[in-house]
Every structure is written in C-alpha cells, then in structure tokens.
Amino acid sequence: MRIFLTGASGYIGSAVLDAFVHAGHQVTGLVRTPEKAAEVAARGGSPHEGDLHDAESYRHAAEGHDVFVHAGFDYARGADTDRAAIDALLAAARAGDARRPRLLIYTSGIWVLGAAPMPVAEDAPLNPVANVAFRPGHEQLVLSSAGSGLRTVVVRPGIVFGGARGIVGEFFRDAVHGLIRVVGPGDNRWPAVYHRDLADLYVKLAQHAEASGVFHATDESDERVNDIVAAIAAHAPKTPDIRRVPIKEAQAKMGPYALALALDQVVRSPRARALGWMPAVRSIAGNAARLFEEWRAAAHPRGQDAGRE
Numbered sequence: 001m002r003i004f005l006t007g008a009s010g011y012i013g014s015a016v017l018d019a020f021v022h023a024g025h026q027v028t029g030l031v032r033t034p035e036k037a038a039e040v041a042a043r044g045g046s047p048h049e050g051d052l053h054d055a056e057s058y059r060h061a062a063e064g065h066d067v068f069v070h071a072g073f074d075y076a077r078g079a080d081t082d083r084a085a086i087d088a089l090l091a092a093a094r095a096g097d098a099r100r101p102r103l104l105i106y107t108s109g110i111w112v113l114g115a116a117p118m119p120v121a122e123d124a125p126l127n128p129v130a131n132v133a134f135r136p137g138h139e140q141l142v143l144s145s146a147g148s149g150l151r152t153v154v155v156r157p158g159i160v161f162g163g164a165r166g167i168v169g170e171f172f173r174d175a176v177h178g179l180i181r182v183v184g185p186g187d188n189r190w191p192a193v194y195h196r197d198l199a200d201l202y203v204k205l206a207q208h209a210e211a212s213g214v215f216h217a218t219d220e221s222d223e224r225v226n227d228i229v230a231a232i233a234a235h236a237p238k239t240p241d242i243r244r245v246p247i248k249e250a251q252a253k254m255g256p257y258a259l260a261l262a263l264d265q266v267v268r269s270p271r272a273r274a275l276g277w278m279p280a281v282r283s284i285a286g287n288a289a290r291l292f293e294e295w296r297a298a299a300h301p302r303g304q305d306a307g308r309e
C-alpha cells in the first residue's frame with residue numbers, strides 16, 4: 001500500500017512511519033524542514049516538504065495514495081489548521097479513480113471523553129475537556145465523509161509512552177533533573193499506550209478492509225499517576241522530589257491542559273482488541289526500568305551519559 005502520513009517526524013507519526021515501513025509499505029511523510037526530511041528518509045520513508053497550514057503545499061502530493069494518516073498537529077495554530085488538513089486529505093483521498101479503495105485515519109485522543117471513572121468504550125458519550133473541544137467536530141467530519149470507496153477511521157490513543165518524547169518522556173527527564181511535578185493529587189488514572197503498539201494498530205486498521213469508525217487505543221492498565229511517578233522515581237539515579245501541584249495553580253500556569261492531565265479515566269479498547277490488536281507493553285510503572293533505558297537511548301542517542309549523574 002502507499003501511505004501518505006502527516007506528522008511523520010512527530011512522536012506518534014514517526015512510530016507510525018516505522019510500523020508501515022516495517023510491514024513493507026511505501027510511506028510518503030509530510031515534513032516542514034530539510035532536517036526532518038532527512039530523518040524520514042533515514043527511516044525508510046519518502047519525505048515531502050510542506051506545511052499543514054498551507055494545504056496547497058501537499059494536497060497534490062497526497063493524491064494517488066491508498067491510505068492517508070493524519071498524525072500531525074500544529075500546536076501553535078491549533079484547530080483551524082487541523083480542520084484545513086482534514087479537508088485537504090479528504091480532497092486528496094477523493095481525487096482520481098473513485099473505485100480504488102482508500103482509507104483516512106484521523107488521530108484524535110481520549111481527552112474527548114472527559115472524566116470517566118467507570119470504564120468506557122468507543123460508544124461512550126463525549127464530554128471533551130476545553131483544550132480538545134474542537135475534536136468531536138473533527139471526528140464527526142471524518143466519520144461522515146466515508147462512502148464511495150473511502151473508508152474512515154478515528155483513533156483515540158491514550159497517553160503515549162515509550163522513547164524520549166511525550167508526557168511520560170517528560171517525567172523521565174524531570175526525574176533525572178530531580179523534580180517531578182504532578183497536576184492535582186495524582187490519584188487519577190491515565191489511559192496509556194506504548195508508541196510502537198499504537199503504531200501497530202494503524203497498520204492493522206489499514207490491513208482490515210472492513211474496519212471503520214472509532215477505535216480506542218489504550219493498554220487498559222488503568223494506572224494511577226502516583227504509581228507511575230513513584231516507579232519512575234525509583235529508577236532515577238538520585239531519588240527526585242515529587243511535587244503535587246494544586247489543580248488551580250497548575251491551571252493558572254498551563255491553562256486548560258492542566259485539566260486534561262488531572263482527568264481520571266478508565267478507557268477500554270474493545271474494537272481494537274476485536275481486530276486482534278494486543279499491546280505488547282502494558283503498564284508504565286511495571287516497565288519503568290526498561291522505559292528509563294529507552295528514554296536514555298532516545299534522548300541521548302550518541303551515548304551521552306544523561307541520567308547517570
């Protein structure tokens with residue numbers, strides 16, 4: 001299959017790139033700098049330089065692919081650019097021979113569900129926290145665009161872990177620097193997913209010709225933030241302080257993002273499981289030692305001795 005991937009240099013996107021390349025597919029990855037283009041090429045993809053904000057810079061290049069994966073996000077520009085990107089990918093997917101099966105995968109997230117102290121699946125009503133208030137509309141646009149040979153899928157990953165990036169990657173970095181900050185009391189549960197397991201789900205979704213609609217991607221380990229940071233702290237070179245920042249104080253500093261981090265969520269992924277998707281790495285706390293090594297290797301690839309001081 002030929003895959004057009006936005007966010008190819010991103011945390012999720014680079015894992016998705018690796019997974020499709022590993023499965024023998026051809027991936028065109030959207031990037032915005034020559035440096036990121038070189039990274040994508042080194043991972044086995046074909047880079048295309050363009051900007052999510054400027055649909056004309058990539059819409060034509062996207063035409064002719066079989067699968068369109070939107071894993072990019074411009075945090076500086078936000079919802080409008082995301083909407084423009086969906087429109088551009090839909091236009092590219094609809095161009096050409098309408099009989100050719102095509103697939104669009106949109107990356108959303110579990111924060112659209114809001115607080116979920118009891119287990120919820122893909123059929124749960126949405127109650128997005130403020131920083132993702134735009135997401136349900138974008139999900140609906142993607143889902144309602146299916147038809148005439150176009151299959152559409154929305155993936156809602158949990159909080160992604162693995163490697164050096166993301167929210168959990170920041171915990172490892174902070175642990176090395178001696179202070180981990182937790183938003184709120186920390187007894188809330190985070191749905192989580194290992195980056196490479198998440199990427200495998202994207203490949204499965206492309207390979208299952210009947211898969212469409214919403215898919216949660218969580219490892220169902222239901223770990224509390226306190227347990228995650230305690231395990232990370234236990235594997236740090238020197239025991240770091242853990243500071244629990246009152247939600248209001250965190251909100252004043254970080255805005256609505258703080259409310260998302262304080263959510264208590266138990267999120268199930270039955271539709272992905274039904275496709276045979278089985279996360280290989282379940283639990284951040286239970287794998288903290290291994291994840292610390294992964295973090296070191298990814299954050300300091302040239303063998304600098306980070307995290308051992």
Ligand SMILES: NC(=O)c1ccc[n+]([C@@H]2O[C@H](COP(=O)([O-])OP(=O)(O)OC[C@H]3O[C@@H](n4cnc5c(N)ncnc54)[C@H](OP(=O)(O)O)[C@@H]3O)[C@@H](O)[C@H]2O)c1
Binds near residue numbers: 009052074075166
């Ligand atoms: N990480 C998580 O835990 C998580 C969980 C659930 C859902 N999500 C969602 O998944 C999506 C991807 O998240 P992520 O964690 O992978 O983010 P990320 O690491 O910041 O990646 C974002 C990607 O988008 C690219 N990008 C940003 N602005 C662009 C522009 N104007 N033109 C072209 N490319 C642009 C970035 O390119 P550069 O490399 O040049 O910056 C990067 O490749 C987001 O929608 C996020 O909300 C993430």
